[in-house]
Amino acid sequence: DAGVTQSPTHLIKTRGQQVTLRCSPKSGHDTVSWYQQALGQGPQFIFQYYEEEERQRGNFPDRFSGHQFPNYSSELNVNALLLGDSALYLCASSLAGTGTYEQYFGPGTRLTVT
Amino acid sequence: RKEVEQDPGPFNVPEGATVAFNCTYSNSASQSFFWYRQDCRKEPKLLMSVYSSGNEDGRFTAQLNRASQYISLLIRDSKLSDSATYLCVVNAWPRELIFGTGTLLAVQP
Numbered sequence: 001d002a003g004v005t006q007s008p009t010h011l012i013k014t015r016g017q018q019v020t021l022r023c024s025p026k027s028g029h030d031t032v033s034w035y036q037q038a039l040g041q042g043p044q045f046i047f048q049y050y051e052e053e054e055r056q057r058g059n060f061p062d063r064f065s066g067h068q069f070p071n072y073s074s075e076l077n078v079n080a081l082l083l084g085d086s087a088l089y090l091c092a093s094s095l096a097g098t099g100t101y102e103q104y105f106g107p108g109t110r111l112t113v114t
Numbered sequence: 115r116k117e118v119e120q121d122p123g124p125f126n127v128p129e130g131a132t133v134a135f136n137c138t139y140s141n142s143a144s145q146s147f148f149w150y151r152q153d154c155r156k157e158p159k160l161l162m163s164v165y166s167s168g169n170e171d172g173r174f175t176a177q178l179n180r181a182s183q184y185i186s187l188l189i190r191d192s193k194l195s196d197s198a199t200y201l202c203v204v205n206a207w208p209r210e211l212i213f214g215t216g217t218l219l220a221v222q223p
Contacts (some may be wrong), residue, residue: 033210042118042201042213043158056210090157092211101146101205105157 002027004093004106009017012112021076024103025093031055032074033088033103034066043090049074050096078111086113115140120214122223128222131192135217137185139206144212146205147178151198152216158201162186192221193219 005024013019025032031050035043045058049068068074072093078085088110093102120137126135139147147164162169164176164185175188185202199216 016119035213040215042215043211045210045212048210058210088155102148102160102210103162103211107157110155 004090004091004104006091006106008109009107010110010112012114014114015081015083017081018077018079019081019111021073021078021089021091021111022073023073023076023091023093023106024073025091026104029093029095029104030072031096032068032072033092033093034074034076034096036060036085037088037090039087046076049070081113083113086111116214117141117212118202118204118214120217121219122215123188124220125217126220126222127192128193129194130203132188132190133192133219134189135187135200135202135219136209136212137187139183139185139202139204139212141204141206142183143206144183144204145158147185148203148205148211149174149176149185150203150213152201153198158213189193189219192219194220194223197221 007022033048034046037043046060047057048055052068063079064079088108090108091106094103148163150158151160151161164178168177173190177186201216202214
């Protein structure tokens with residue numbers, strides 16, 4: 001049973017650049033959520049995708065955007081990178097309609113902005 | 115006030131000890147509650163869901179007190195492998211999961 005996968009595992013970018021992170025959900029899951037985790041903090045919700053649409057969004061600027069594809073995989077795009085965007089970016093998948101809201105995380109992408 | 119608050123620790127305990135973590139949440143509409151475990155530089159992994167009746171999974175027991183808006187996790191007979199950060203998580207549909215900052219546990223030999 002394939003778990004959640006993310007790519008790349010590590011990334012180094014320069015301020016002002018753009019980055020795209022990718023996620024494939026756990027087999028059988030249809031919902032993807034993205035989180036940002038800064039050092040020493042718990043994950044912070046960025047947004048959630050279901051049926052190829054953004055269903056919920058956290059308190060993140062429009063520089064953060066995403067997409068979900070028909071196969072349920074998802075991308076997170078961040079434009080005009082700032083030093084403060086350096087963090088571990090986590091993707092979590094779940095199955096809508098189960099009523100449990102349990103989410104399973106991928107290994108994350110560690111983004112460093114210099 | 116943070117939506118989910120936890121004591122960051124660290125909790126340093128000897129092997130075999132019993133340790134308890136508490137967590138409080140501010141949104142009374144929260145409906146689902148979880149404990150996740152996160153090892154250093156790894157992703158969070160679901161440890162257990164927390165139900166109003168309380169639930170147990172081996173050495174781990176979770177309790178929910180809706181009236182006081184608090185959640186607890188008890189670990190009995192601590193193992194070295196239990197060393198990790200334990201994240202308290204709540205959800206109020208249709209909102210996302212809200213994570214605490216985590217409690218660091220270090221089990222000493």
